[in-house]
Amino acid sequence: MSGRGTGKLARLVLRRDRIILPIWVLFFSLFPVSLASSIKNLYPTDADRQEYFANNASNAGYRALFGPAYSADLGALVAQRMTDVKVIIALISLLVVIRHTRTEEDARRRELLAATPVGRQAPVNAVLLVTVLANLVLGAVFAAGISGLGLAGGGTLALAFALAMSGILFAAAGALVAQVTSSARTARGIGILFLALCYLIRLVADAGGPDSGLAWLAWLSPFGWLQKVAPYTDDNWALFLLVIALAAAFALGAYTLNGRRDLGAGLLADRLGRAEGSPALGGPLALAWRMHRVALLGWAVAFGVAGAFFGGIADEAGQNAGDNETARDIIARMGGHESLSDSFMVSLTSLVGLVGAGYAVQTVLRMRAEETAGRVEPVLATSVSRLRYAASHLFFTLLGPAVALLLYGVVAGLAYGASTDDVGGELPAVLGGALVQLPAIWLVGAITVLAFGLLPGSPPPAGWPWRSASSSASSVRSST
Amino acid sequence: MTDAISLAGLVKTYGSTRALDGLDLSVQQGEVHGFLGPNGAGKTTTIRILLGLMRADSGSVQILGQEPWSNAPELHKRLAYVPGDVTLWPNLSGGEAIDLLGRMRGGLDKRRRGELLERFDLDPRKKGRAYSKGNRQKVALVAALAADVDLLIFDEPTSGLDPLMEETFRQVVREERERRGCTVLLSSHILSEVEALCTRVTIIRAGRTVDTGSLAEMRQFGHISISAELSGPPAGLADLSGVHDLSIHDGHLECTVDPGNLDEVLRTLGTIGVRTITSHPPTLEELFLRHYDAGAEPASATGDAVASR
Numbered sequence A: 001m002s003g004r005g006t007g008k009l010a011r012l013v014l015r016r017d018r019i020i021l022p023i024w025v026l027f028f029s030l031f032p033v034s035l036a037s038s039i040k041n042l043y044p045t046d047a048d049r050q051e052y053f054a055n056n057a058s059n060a061g062y063r064a065l066f067g068p069a070y071s072a073d074l075g076a077l078v079a080q081r082m083t084d085v086k087v088i089i090a091l092i093s094l095l096v097v098i099r100h101t102r103t104e105e106d107a108r109r110r111e112l113l114a115a116t117p118v119g120r121q122a123p124v125n126a127v128l129l130v131t132v133l134a135n136l137v138l139g140a141v142f143a144a145g146i147s148g149l150g151l152a153g154g155g156t157l158a159l160a161f162a163l164a165m166s167g168i169l170f171a172a173a174g175a176l177v178a179q180v181t182s183s184a185r186t187a188r189g190i191g192i193l194f195l196a197l198c199y200l201i202r203l204v205a206d207a208g209g210p211d212s213g214l215a216w217l218a219w220l221s222p223f224g225w226l227q228k229v230a231p232y233t234d235d236n237w238a239l240f241l242l243v244i245a246l247a248a249a250f251a252l253g254a255y256t257l258n259g260r261r262d263l264g265a266g267l268l269a270d271r272l273g274r275a276e277g278s279p280a281l282g283g284p285l286a287l288a289w290r291m292h293r294v295a296l297l298g299w300a301v302a303f304g305v306a307g308a309f310f311g312g313i314a315d316e317a318g319q320n321a322g323d324n325e326t327a328r329d330i331i332a333r334m335g336g337h338e339s340l341s342d343s344f345m346v347s348l349t350s351l352v353g354l355v356g357a358g359y360a361v362q363t364v365l366r367m368r369a370e371e372t373a374g375r376v377e378p379v380l381a382t383s384v385s386r387l388r389y390a391a392s393h394l395f396f397t398l399l400g401p402a403v404a405l406l407l408y409g410v411v412a413g414l415a416y417g418a419s420t421d422d423v424g425g426e427l428p429a430v431l432g433g434a435l436v437q438l439p440a441i442w443l444v445g446a447i448t449v450l451a452f453g454l455l456p457g458s459p460p461p462a463g464w465p466w467r468s469a470s471s472s473a474s475s476v477r478s479s480t
Numbered sequence B: 001m002t003d004a005i006s007l008a009g010l011v012k013t014y015g016s017t018r019a020l021d022g023l024d025l026s027v028q029q030g031e032v033h034g035f036l037g038p039n040g041a042g043k044t045t046t047i048r049i050l051l052g053l054m055r056a057d058s059g060s061v062q063i064l065g066q067e068p069w070s071n072a073p074e075l076h077k078r079l080a081y082v083p084g085d086v087t088l089w090p091n092l093s094g095g096e097a098i099d100l101l102g103r104m105r106g107g108l109d110k111r112r113r114g115e116l117l118e119r120f121d122l123d124p125r126k127k128g129r130a131y132s133k134g135n136r137q138k139v140a141l142v143a144a145l146a147a148d149v150d151l152l153i154f155d156e157p158t159s160g161l162d163p164l165m166e167e168t169f170r171q172v173v174r175e176e177r178e179r180r181g182c183t184v185l186l187s188s189h190i191l192s193e194v195e196a197l198c199t200r201v202t203i204i205r206a207g208r209t210v211d212t213g214s215l216a217e218m219r220q221f222g223h224i225s226i227s228a229e230l231s232g233p234p235a236g237l238a239d240l241s242g243v244h245d246l247s248i249h250d251g252h253l254e255c256t257v258d259p260g261n262l263d264e265v266l267r268t269l270g271t272i273g274v275r276t277i278t279s280h281p282p283t284l285e286e287l288f289l290r291h292y293d294a295g296a297e298p299a300s301a302t303g304d305a306v307a308s309r
């Protein structure tokens, strides 16, 4: 009954995403196929693969980023390489579900639909149906694609299902956060935070190798479960039950909340605000601060926590690296395990830089969202110039990642220094390594601004902050 | 007296849509000017160009003696704007939004702000999302009306307001005008509001000005409606010039007549013989409906529109 109209709404979802949906499904099923065949081409013989396994696939940084390879077989190496693909598929599925639930509700389009004879659960049903099917298709295309590599059929099936399940699990998570929060932005924030946490826990668990004291952490992360399926090595199908159970729990939570709550409401009711603006709330920068402060706080905390984790495990990861002769030889030649810990720290820091670039893009998207919501117009109708308005947001594009990286650098440097008894030496080194990422991050932010400025479709008066901002973006670019 | 707003030959296209097609508008200093037209006529587009938020493809724009596109921030210190569909910041209270907009414009009158909040019966402590549509509109109205400016621009400002609040809005606008002599441009679909507030109006359709002038003038030049019971055969009526919308059924006549031809029509009716007759000058609704109806020929083509000024 309450799911009435699911089919119609699913068609609406398909109609709205008719271009982007096939693109992401095909891309993230075919791109992994090409990754798999490139592993086969680069390491054609067993001996090649043994060497790759010993030198790369088992080194600490690689293992942290991708998790362990369970053997030197081609299948196991391919399965290891799929770790980040799973994260991306999960991220996309999460965002798709929020886009078709909470975003619709925020924009009050859901209200229009809800007044027609569709059931209360139909919108959630529809988007989950589409996303689950999309992920299954993705898995099937991937399985068909790598069937030419001569891998074991059972393992291929398990790996393909692992890809699909990562998407399905986070689709369900998306449905849940969309119900809990009262805006799409918060929903995305919480969803991505959860995803990042799952990834981070698995990373910390794997960084020290199977014998490290932290290896048990992998059981706390769904990415850990999917990894322990170990396609082509063990094919632990039973572990999928865990993932499916969690996905079902998320979906059940989403349905329960959606069945109970008022349209447009979250779990928490809004409180009353101030009757008058504080004296500080006097200009575009103060307004932008109100828009960006929660995100800034969240990112700063997240980066600080990441710094504590990474700095804390780097030394141990370096010591545990190389559980065979070849690896130990290489390590000795490279200058002992300390330099290995250092290089581990470096690769983790560049990963953090990548995430920081995502934050920079997010600040620019926030500016864009203000505009599409129609909130820029009244501001530009006061004596605030377009450039000044754009600058107020772009200030946070520059400042936000800088604060987050600074915090990461200090915490990671202290933690790493403490574990190696060399705070004086490591703190400046790690902090410096973190801060050199900044220009690149700002560049990504600047390019995003430029892209929006050049976008032909951005409708007036919308386009205008962008035109002005693009010129400031180019000056940011020339300064980096 | 200089014009507060003067637009001439304004053209604006969105891709293949020609939203404004040679629009003219002039608003005199100190007047409340009604800006009318059917949906999609280009009112909002015109206002955005006036505010310097968009640039016209061609045509000249002068507002408070300046060109808005390049002088927007300076100019905006002297004007306040209320859009028809107000979106507020979800995490700012209404009071904060009012103060923020006021300060960005260069300050607002605290006493006036309090007074307006009271008269509009608005709780400033609610967060942006928690307001009803009408209350969101009031937030923007208070922010604009508490500002000490020379020009107020309203784009359907009372959409969503209840009749009581609509009345409050009218009173406040009248007071503002008397107190400070500010100019008001009011785009609205509510004819009674226009009639109550505006001294002059401009009517546009499909991006062009079809009529402009004072309401009294427009009435004077609009068609006069006649309805009568005839006692004889209606010979010769259809041939008279200046008679429109003629219908005769069972001796009952309905038509509209150009003011200049009224004498002649009455003489003809006298010859035919009349049992009863009523005639009245055009109501505002009739005036506007004539211009709004896309099927009717544009008033300018019949020669009574812009020419009447």
Ligand SMILES: Nc1ncnc2c1ncn2[C@@H]1O[C@H](COP(=O)(O)OP(=O)(O)OP(=O)(O)O)[C@@H](O)[C@H]1O
Binding pocket: A459, A460, B014, B017, B018, B019, B037, B038, B039, B040, B041, B042, B043, B044, B045, B046
């Ligand atoms: N961003 C846009 N892109 C394309 N066309 C647009 C855009 N904005 C407005 N138009 C078109 O321009 C024309 C004028 O629109 P405008 O919003 O100015 O009308 P309006 O007179 O304010 O109507 P209403 O009384 O409904 O508010 C319409 O045909 C509309 O479809």
Ligand SMILES: [Mg+2]
Binding pocket: B043, B044, B045, B084, B155
């Ligand atoms: Mg409009």
